[in-house]
Amino acid sequence: MHSSTVVVVILLLASAAYQWAKSRSISLVGGTRGVRNLHSLPAYYGMYVALWCALPALALLGLWHLLGDRVVLQLVLAQMPTAFQQLPADQAGLLLNDIRNVVSGAVPMETARPEVVMAAHHWQTLSGQSNLAGGLLALCVAVLVGSLAVRSIKPDLRARNRVESAAEWALLACSGVAVLTTIGIVVSVLYEAIHFFHFVSPIDFLFGTTWSPQMAMRADQVGSSGAFGAVPLFTGTLLIASIALVVSVPIGLFSAIFLAEYAARGVRTVVKPLLEILAGIPTVVYGFFAAMTVGPLLRTVGESFGLTVASESALSAGLVMGVMIIPFVSSLADDMITAVPQSLRDGAYALGATRSETIRNVVLPAALPGIVGGVLLAASRAIGETMIVVMAAGLSANLTANPFEAVTTVTVQIATLLVGDSEFDSPKTLAAFALGLVLFLATLGLNIVALKVVRKYREQYD
Amino acid sequence: MTIEQHQHVTNVARDVVFNESDHSRPGEQVDTKTVGQVTVEAPVITARHVNVHYSEKHAIKDVSIDVARNSVIAFIGPSGCGKSTFLRCINRMNDTIPNAKVSGSIQLDGIDIYDRSQDIVQLRARVGMVFQKPNPFPKSIYENVAYGPRIHGLAGNRADLDEIVQTSLRKAGLWEEVKDRLDNPGTGLSGGQQQRLCIARAIAVDPEVILMDEPCSALDPIATAKVEDLIDELRENYAIVIVTHSMQQAARVSQRTAYFHLGDLIEVGPTEQIFTNPRHKLTEDYITGRFG
Numbered sequence: 072m073h074s075s076t077v078v079v080v081i082l083l084l085a086s087a088a089y090q091w092a093k094s095r096s097i098s099l100v101g102g103t104r105g106v107r108n109l110h111s112l113p114a115y116y117g118m119y120v121a122l123w124c125a126l127p128a129l130a131l132l133g134l135w136h137l138l139g140d141r142v143v144l145q146l147v148l149a150q151m152p153t154a155f156q157q158l159p160a161d162q163a164g165l166l167l168n169d170i171r172n173v174v175s176g177a178v179p180m181e182t183a184r185p186e187v188v189m190a191a192h193h194w195q196t197l198s199g200q201s202n203l204a205g206g207l208l209a210l211c212v213a214v215l216v217g218s219l220a221v222r223s224i225k226p227d228l229r230a231r232n233r234v235e236s237a238a239e240w241a242l243l244a245c246s247g248v249a250v251l252t253t254i255g256i257v258v259s260v261l262y263e264a265i266h267f268f269h270f271v272s273p274i275d276f277l278f279g280t281t282w283s284p285q286m287a288m289r290a291d292q293v294g295s296s297g298a299f300g301a302v303p304l305f306t307g308t309l310l311i312a313s314i315a316l317v318v319s320v321p322i323g324l325f326s327a328i329f330l331a332e333y334a335a336r337g338v339r340t341v342v343k344p345l346l347e348i349l350a351g352i353p354t355v356v357y358g359f360f361a362a363m364t365v366g367p368l369l370r371t372v373g374e375s376f377g378l379t380v381a382s383e384s385a386l387s388a389g390l391v392m393g394v395m396i397i398p399f400v401s402s403l404a405d406d407m408i409t410a411v412p413q414s415l416r417d418g419a420y421a422l423g424a425t426r427s428e429t430i431r432n433v434v435l436p437a438a439l440p441g442i443v444g445g446v447l448l449a450a451s452r453a454i455g456e457t458m459i460v461v462m463a464a465g466l467s468a469n470l471t472a473n474p475f476e477a478v479t480t481v482t483v484q485i486a487t488l489l490v491g492d493s494e495f496d497s498p499k500t501l502a503a504f505a506l507g508l509v510l511f512l513a514t515l516g517l518n519i520v521a522l523k524v525v526r527k528y529r530e531q532y533d
Numbered sequence: 534m535t536i537e538q539h540q541h542v543t544n545v546a547r548d549v550v551f552n553e554s555d556h557s558r559p560g561e562q563v564d565t566k567t568v569g570q571v572t573v574e575a576p577v578i579t580a581r582h583v584n585v586h587y588s589e590k591h592a593i594k595d596v597s598i599d600v601a602r603n604s605v606i607a608f609i610g611p612s613g614c615g616k617s618t619f620l621r622c623i624n625r626m627n628d629t630i631p632n633a634k635v636s637g638s639i640q641l642d643g644i645d646i647y648d649r650s651q652d653i654v655q656l657r658a659r660v661g662m663v664f665q666k667p668n669p670f671p672k673s674i675y676e677n678v679a680y681g682p683r684i685h686g687l688a689g690n691r692a693d694l695d696e697i698v699q700t701s702l703r704k705a706g707l708w709e710e711v712k713d714r715l716d717n718p719g720t721g722l723s724g725g726q727q728q729r730l731c732i733a734r735a736i737a738v739d740p741e742v743i744l745m746d747e748p749c750s751a752l753d754p755i756a757t758a759k760v761e762d763l764i765d766e767l768r769e770n771y772a773i774v775i776v777t778h779s780m781q782q783a784a785r786v787s788q789r790t791a792y793f794h795l796g797d798l799i800e801v802g803p804t805e806q807i808f809t810n811p812r813h814k815l816t817e818d819y820i821t822g823r824f825g
Contacts, residue, residue: 414668422681423657
């Protein structure tokens, strides 16, 4: 029996249980007129029984599948010739993969070893039985627990409270998913990064000024010396992100002020969505815009001023990235400025403040948290952006503060390190995780600082 | 100066008892249907034939009235009668409302405030306003009061500014309560204190007229009593126009009272006379609580 069928049947059972419990709760108190004698509305009794019917059965089914596979595996191995049972760990793993491949049909039966084919057959039978048993058991549990729950219905059963507490747990579980994912990502990155720091010392990594992530295959190889100094990457990231913020923060903030305070209603309804379209353009499109249009343009203009501008430069990537993140600043700032109560503006106007004085001294300080939030969002987009930099700023890890030169960023290097065949015992690959970890810590620090700034300078109304 | 005149006939107008002899200021005859004395000697504000339209709605209908110096005039009337709208005409706060159209003339010390050459910033520095709900800026108590003097450049240095802030807070009767915590946010004060802070903020720019739009409607009785005492004291230096829903309040704080009804100014007179011996039927109905 396929497990998805079982799930569907359980859900059908639960909805039947809902109807049954609802009508039973009504009939217990003698029809619809007696509903006020029930502790909760009839629908809550239905929900209560449906939950009891579905949740334990689904939990059992999930657990069965998690554990069942291992049990089947052990049984299959136990059936195999003894020679196979005493293989070392890595070869046993290979064997297991062979069996799995045969089962899934990825490897044709004819080409596999006879023992493996035997084992595969055995596996299929066992797992079929296991699925059937699990499915039947789950259905039994659903029916049994469901009917017990129906029996427990009494007019004074506090069904609403129980359903609501179940809902509360569901909400908690949802927020738990986000937190656990974050923790999981941090832990996995941390694990690989620590692995990396066995090869390269953290001091060299954090303070080294040369980035050349390669490992020698042979001793006499050209360029065999790898260097993992991350400083050029972080300065590159900083340079491009700063250029992007210098472009986007003033433009975004001023356009938000225009939209919220000066623009006529008609203008606002047209311009605001148009601005937000900027955020919807795929970054790869921005990337070729930067590489094909802005880069060459900058080089031509630079040459006419006697400047040498590389056709792949930090400036072109930064400028285009700045345009990309304008809507992050403007949209959030605009929402916050609009949310400042009219009474504050009236208070300032009544004192004889001009419009610009009102905006500068009253509206903007009150909207500060939202504005900083928008800038932060923009900054983290700028730091995390990869595609535009790959296409427009190049891959060479120059340690420079000159925006006309090619630089590279942390995220670009992470991408290039992990592309293609990668071995997980080489520092070349593991460096990506170390870079990711430092980047994560840097953005975390940025967030904390910004939060402090907002707390200190925010002017809270209401 | 040309005066736009809007003639209108309403149900109210038919009830009006027209009394020519009331408009007895020498040299000026005001053509109005309002009962009682609309003019005063040496007024600070002179409103003549003011009409306000909100797109289709005719919110203020041909209102003419004077505001006297160093006295309190109360605007009373049922909700939606236009008293707040008229109040907001006096410092042109209606300018911020789209579709609001004001015609007629309002003069402050003989100068038309709706004149093209009148700067709105200067006008509002001379005509302060206190709102229904206390609206202190989300800044410190000090900065709230200092804001007006700062933007108008009234204080040359920090000492001057400190002086203005202290005097204003004293006049608003708030100094003793806040002198030790001038750096605390103004929004942290109680409702009554916030409203007195807003009054201090308004008088810090040294206006001639203070407009108050139901200044006590969000306050408890004790805070209300304090603000009312304050209004009585402020009368020494300022002309005050107060809109109120509380007739007791109007009777307690004002010297003159104006009764508005559906955009018409029905009756104006000394407060005592309006409350003891109203001459118009509508005023009497409102005062005696038959509606409103």
